[in-house]
Amino acid sequence: MAQGEIWVLGATGRVGRAVAAQLTAAGAVPVLVGRDAGRLRTAAADLGLDAEAKIVVASGAEAMAAEITRQRPAVVVNTIGDYAETAVPLARACMPGGHYLDQANDPAAFHRLFALHDEAVAAGSTLVTGAGFGVVGTEAIVARLCENRPVPSRVRVDTFASAAVEEGVLGPALAASIVDSFAMGGRRYDGGRLVKTRLGAEVQRLTLPDGERMSSVGVPSGELIAAHRVSGAPSVSATSGLIPASLAVRAVLPLLSAILRIRTVRTFAIGRMAGIKTKAAPRPRPHTWGHAVITWPDGTARDGWLRAGDAMEFTSAVAAQTALQLAAGNGRPGAHTPAAALGPDLATAAGADFVDEALA
Numbered sequence: 001m002a003q004g005e006i007w008v009l010g011a012t013g014r015v016g017r018a019v020a021a022q023l024t025a026a027g028a029v030p031v032l033v034g035r036d037a038g039r040l041r042t043a044a045a046d047l048g049l050d051a052e053a054k055i056v057v058a059s060g061a062e063a064m065a066a067e068i069t070r071q072r073p074a075v076v077v078n079t080i081g082d083y084a085e086t087a088v089p090l091a092r093a094c095m096p097g098g099h100y101l102d103q104a105n106d107p108a109a110f111h112r113l114f115a116l117h118d119e120a121v122a123a124g125s126t127l128v129t130g131a132g133f134g135v136v137g138t139e140a141i142v143a144r145l146c147e148n149r150p151v152p153s154r155v156r157v158d159t160f161a162s163a164a165v166e167e168g169v170l171g172p173a174l175a176a177s178i179v180d181s182f183a184m185g186g187r188r189y190d191g192g193r194l195v196k197t198r199l200g201a202e203v204q205r206l207t208l209p210d211g212e213r214m215s216s217v218g219v220p221s222g223e224l225i226a227a228h229r230v231s232g233a234p235s236v237s238a239t240s241g242l243i244p245a246s247l248a249v250r251a252v253l254p255l256l257s258a259i260l261r262i263r264t265v266r267t268f269a270i271g272r273m274a275g276i277k278t279k280a281a282p283r284p285r286p287h288t289w290g291h292a293v294i295t296w297p298d299g300t301a302r303d304g305w306l307r308a309g310d311a312m313e314f315t316s317a318v319a320a321q322t323a324l325q326l327a328a329g330n331g332r333p334g335a336h337t338p339a340a341a342l343g344p345d346l347a348t349a350a351g352a353d354f355v356d357e358a359l360a
């Protein structure tokens with residue numbers, strides 16, 4: 001194994017560039033991996049890496065997996081998207097001994113990676129999914145509030161991301177994530193089982209710790225899966241402030257979800273959305289917030305908040321911290337969410353802080 005090499009797949013993309021920048025700032029020299037040598041060299045120069053810095057050119061997920069198998073990097077950061085399809089072959093290529101992480105945030109990708117748990121334990125590899133804002137920004141609160149306590153009966157997590165927008169286009173990776181999350185429809189845990197719900201049915205209206213009033217809507221997300229795994233609670237729901245909570249929007253969500261499940265409509269929608277031009281804009285609010293409410297069978301409840309700055313910066317810091325800690329040999333072998341693999345302090349190592357409040 002090439003000692004200490006951290007590969008960033010999709011290093012020309014938004015998340016990939018940001019993760020590589022955070023790794024470089026921490027003193028590591030990431031190996032940039034992508035489909036085009038010229039754009040990789042530009043990305044390397046932008047990071048201040050020298051002209052001879054190692055890059056790996058590979059035409060797609062399959063070719064990247066083949067290079068991982070051949071060159072044995074210590075840690076692979078997957079930022080190429082389509083995680084339900086790309087995570088398993090890339091994670092498998094890291095075994096034995098190498099470690100893997102991605103920024104997936106959808107239940108299907110999570111469950112597929114978790115299915116590799118026993119294989120990863122036997123191989124001495126740590127596989128981490130959800131190394132981004134939503135998952136770490138909520139599961140870290142749940143893990144802290146549940147520490148040394150009995151299994152709660154109910155958990156709800158809410159996310160309020162605030163991120164600056166970069167000039168460019170939305171791109172197919174992000175567009176596919178958005179479309180697939182709508183197409184999946186609503187989900188929650190009930191009686192310990194993941195069950196379908198009507199998309200848009202759950203709405204929360206909350207006052208953030210800085211006084212701002214926000215609404216959030218139930219979504220099928222990695223946060224939901226992570227909160228369930230970390231707490232063991234039989235009843236879990238997750239909401240996001242990114243979906244407008246107006247009655248008109250929520251009324252059309254179930255229909256939109258059904259339409260987007262038609263393959264040709266999905267392809268068309270992703271194509272159109274990928275081309276949407278984005279104008280540079282600062283983040284709308286100073287903070288990004290994660291929130292969790294935990295209720296125990298005896299009626300006790302606790303409420304916790306996590307405060308970060310820009311959601312995208314926090315996401316890339318989480319991924320970089322996870323990569324550095326896995327490279328240092330700190331991960332637990334197996335397939336995990338980030339705080340389960342490395343502990344809730346990962347969130348503070350990535351620059352966030354906890355703002356806890358007892359309810360009753």
Ligand SMILES: NC(=O)c1ccc[n+]([C@@H]2O[C@H](COP(=O)([O-])OP(=O)(O)OC[C@H]3O[C@@H](n4cnc5c(N)ncnc54)[C@H](OP(=O)(O)O)[C@@H]3O)[C@@H](O)[C@H]2O)c1
Pocket residue numbers: 009010011012013014015016034035036059060061079080081082083103104105130131132133134170171172173174177178315
């Ligand atoms: N969990 C979170 O908090 C969070 C936050 C933000 C984003 N995300 C997810 O992270 C993913 C990346 O987002 P982004 O905004 O960075 O997208 P992006 O700017 O479009 O970058 C995607 C990168 O992946 C590469 N890529 C795409 N498809 C590929 C394929 N089939 N084979 C090899 N390389 C491929 C692209 O290479 P080319 O330049 O060659 O096209 C590009 O480098 C998305 O799935 C997004 O939903 C998660």
